[in-house]
Amino acid sequence: MFRIGIDLGGTNIKAVILDKNNRILASDTCPTHASDGFDGVMKSICGSVARMQASLSAQLTDSGDISPDPKEAAFSPASFCGGMTVPGQICGPGGPVLYAPNIGWHDVDPVGYLRDHLGISFKLANDADAIALAEAVVGAGADYPSILMLALGTGVGGAYILDRKIFDGFGLFGGEFGHIPLVHGGRPCPCGITGCFEQYCSASGLARIAREALEENLKACKDSTDHGDACRVTLLWDLCGHDPERLNTVHLFEAAKKEDPTAVRVLTDFFDHLSEGITGLVNIFRPGAVIIGGGLAEAGDALFIPVNERVSRMTYGSSYIPAPPVLKASGGIYTGAVGAALLQEA
Ligand SMILES: [Zn+2]
Incomplete structure (x- = not known):
């Protein structure tokens, strides 16, 4: 299982795909386009995920791990799960987002959107919590x-x-x-x-x-x-x-x-x-x-x-x-x- 991580900020979206050993296999940064509303931001996120999946597919193809045609490969949505940070107040890991003032969100459901558009299951967290988790698992607190x-x-x-x-x-x-x-x-x-x-x-x-x-x-x-x-x-x-x-x-x-x-x-x-x-x-x-x-x-x-x-x-x-x-x-x-x-x- 590959894990996608999305860090949603007011200005930029930063994204990674991790392998099972928590190594970064692919990464991507793109503008948030918060003024385009919820659908516009979610489209930017889906674009970021697609670019990382293409990069991952190319890497795996080069290494001979999967078939040359990514469409045929063992590279379905079921190979992925993910998490996303939200700069605002969420109602638990499954959402919805109550409000995120920096990006103008009120009562929206990004987990549902990503499930419907990518077929991938995501969890949400506050950005400070996600940063602390990264420091605890792979950063200064890893010991x-x-x-x-x-x-x-x-x-x-x-x-x-x-x-x-x-x-x-x-x-x-x-x-x-x-x-x-x-x-x-x-x-x-x-x-x-x-x-x-x-x-x-x-x-x-x-x-x-x-x-x-x-x-x-x-x-x-x-x-x-x-x-x-x-x-x-x-x-x-x-x-x-x-x-x-x-x-x-x-x-x-x-x-x-x-x-x-x-x-x-x-x-x-x-x-x-x-x-x-x-x-x-x-x-x-x-x-x-x-x-x-x-x-x-x-x-x-x-x-x-x-x-x-x-x-x-x-x-x-x-x-x-x-x-x-x-x-x-x-x-x-x-x-x-x-x-x-x-x-x-x-
Ligand atoms: Zn205070």
């Missing part, structure tokens, strides 16, 4: 049966993979780690409460906190009559080209590397918050490893060394059983598609 994944990007996406299966929770609303209340009376979150993990630890949240720190620093320097170190303008000001809206987390790590006091203070708070959130999750789930993905993971050792030190120190019972390592996700453009294919058994 551990159970992992916890956090993607630090616009928000904090997350998933817990228990024995290489997605742990969804009741109503598929589990794994919303970004909305753990972390700071009492803290920053407001669009989810409706205050102090959520992602307000402090997402890349967007961290950039916002850095911008506030920059503006406070500029104000303090302006107000100060002392022109010594106490009112030294932070390096962040030059790094963002004197436009705080352009300040990002790369600037923050760069300034901290040069021991800029404002950047060091913002990052120290960030490491504390992130480590407290991770330690709370570790004390509940005790995974084999915690995998960090998303843009912030690119900070590398500057992030992973202080966070591992804190998590190791704070984790319950870590003097008896070491805390799980916090590792960088292996990533790759087809990770979501591979995770979608892994929704099906080999």
Whole structure:
């Protein structure tokens, strides 16, 4: 059985076919064409599947595994099953999709469409879950049966993979780690409460906190009559080209590397918050490893060394059983598609 994985994004569709050893046999990327509506997107997906099947057929023909004529070959829809990620809310692996705002979907049935048009059985998953599954089975967490994944990007996406299966929770609303209340009376979150993990630890949240720190620093320097170190303008000001809206987390790590006091203070708070959130999750789930993905993971050792030190120190019972390592996700453009294919058994 070949497993097809479709990673449906707002801009592009990325797709793979895996063999039974989870190797990628074929891959394809094409535009989503979300403005063409549900049927237009599904046609793009079917086109992607057809191109990969043709590529696979050619490979198998060359290797002598099947008859030269793909139509006669043991290459029927029954040879395939698949999985698909959806950037929205689904009603379980069989669908339907309740809504996917980025692509304008409301109450649609992609599993039914793919069954009717390709004769292939598909399962659906949320994209964060699929990425975590790929990291758990073939990525940075492959040495551990159970992992916890956090993607630090616009928000904090997350998933817990228990024995290489997605742990969804009741109503598929589990794994919303970004909305753990972390700071009492803290920053407001669009989810409706205050102090959520992602307000402090997402890349967007961290950039916002850095911008506030920059503006406070500029104000303090302006107000100060002392022109010594106490009112030294932070390096962040030059790094963002004197436009705080352009300040990002790369600037923050760069300034901290040069021991800029404002950047060091913002990052120290960030490491504390992130480590407290991770330690709370570790004390509940005790995974084999915690995998960090998303843009912030690119900070590398500057992030992973202080966070591992804190998590190791704070984790319950870590003097008896070491805390799980916090590792960088292996990533790759087809990770979501591979995770979608892994929704099906080999
Ligand atoms: Zn929230």
